[in-house]
Amino acid sequence: MAIVIQPYRQEHESAVQEFNRRLQASSGDPDLVFSQSASPRWLPPSQDKPVWNEFFVAVDGSAVRGTYALKQELLFIRGSGLQRVACYHHPLSEGIVDRAFASVGVLLARDALVRQPYLYALGMGGVDRPIAKMLKALSFSLTSIPFYFRVVHPAKFLRQMHALRQERWRAILMDATAVTGVGWLGIKSFQSLTSLRGRTPSFNSEEVGEFSDWADELWSHGKDLVSLAAVRDGNTLQILHKADLASVKSLRISSNGQAIGWAIVGERRKDAKFGQMRVGSIVDCWASSTHTGSVVKAATRALEASGVDLIVTNQSHHMWCTAFEKFGFLRGPSNFVFATSRKLTELLQPLEENQKAFHITRADGDGLPANF
Amino acid sequence: MAASTFDEIRGIASDILGVPAESLNASSSPDTIESWDSVQHLNLVLALEEKFGLQLSPEEIEQMKNLGETAKLIEAKLQAAPR
Secondary structure, eight states, X not given: OOOEEEEOOGGGHHHHHHHHHHHHHHHOOTTOOOOSSSSOSSXXXXXXXXXXXXXXXXXXXXXXXXXXXXXXXXXXXTTTEEEEEEEEEEEEEGGGTOGGGTHHHHHHHHHHHHHOSSEEEEEETOXXXXXXXXXXXXXXXXXXXXXXXXXXXXXXXXXXXXXXXXSHHHXXXXXXXXXXXXXXXXXXXXXXXXXXXXXXXOOEEEXXXXXXHHHHHHHHHHGGGOSEEEOOOHHHHHHHTOSOOTTEEEEEEEETTEEEEEEEEEEOOOOGGGTTOOEEEEEEEEEOGGGHHHXXXXXXXXXXXXXXXXXXXXXXXXXXXXXXXXXXXXEXXXXXXXXXXXXXXXXXXXXXXXXXXXXXXXXXXXXXXXXX | OOHHHHHHHHHHHHHHXXXXXXXXXXXXXXXXXXXXXXXXXXXXXXXXXXXXXXXXXXXXXXXXXXXXXHHHHHHHHHHHSOO
């Protein structure tokens, strides 16, 4: 029977549960799972909202052989203005565990492109992963979004950073520097020295429950500095970051009573590559050009105060990259990939020049619920 | 199926899958060729579309269960195509 891709409806839910069970049984990966509910819990479709999720299933008779989601949203693109696009996320194919269904991945990606030619994908775990390779074959342009980290508790970092401890000699060296305090001294000295370059005027930071007019003004002024950014006006931020994740905070940064920026910070869920460390994330941030340093400082201080051991962030805009580097953040290898379809890439030319001013962070794509 | 079409497809598949053409036959499929995963399946689809100047629909992509079925499909499309 032919596989047909169609919107995910309630009548497919039991078949999706079976699909999830087959993927998990064969792969042992608990993350290989699609929404059991046909109605998205995060960003459900709504006629009066600027951003929403849609789910699709590849139906084969009574079975589901694949799934994917589109996050419909508006991007601001310099020279084009607002452009309706979609983020292609959570593509899952039975071909992952059964090669008889190797064609399903192709069908999913092509179906998404037919539904929305202005398509992007984000994350994917690196350019060498199957989904990234598949998008590249479909003429997507791929670029890695820089990754930055700042160590709050060096001894714990040296002992727990599993991703850096894969080689035995390096693990022994990291243990030795942790025990002797040499590592602590080295990391703290470096971060303190570099932080001196990031001195900022005085500011006030407060946790806020909502984004309102002040966020609209910041968006309106800040967007002229970017070549691409998902819309971050007050209404959209309110939809994306409404307070339903206890581990995520929204910060409003002000100077002399005037809002100068905002940041979204949170503690990530446990991840094997970070061992037992508590990892804080600067998920998103926005400011006028002269206040990036204050926002970085406010976000970092908030996470440090919450007791995290390590702070991480992904930033693509050169202005933000500089602000984080000035505040002692180190750049590490990135597996966070931004891929744009051919039609979307056409709007971003000249790509090499424009991508330095893309504002892409961890809040983009499938965003918060995936990691918090 | 015409030998020439199959041979052409076998040559394309050999390049994409990184296996000797002689080791591929009509029943070669993702189940029998280790390197034939979903990414290579897409690469095969794109290469066939370019080589034969045609567009494969989702239903046709799904028919590509093995090289023999793929060759039959391509031949049928070539014969149906306006000259």
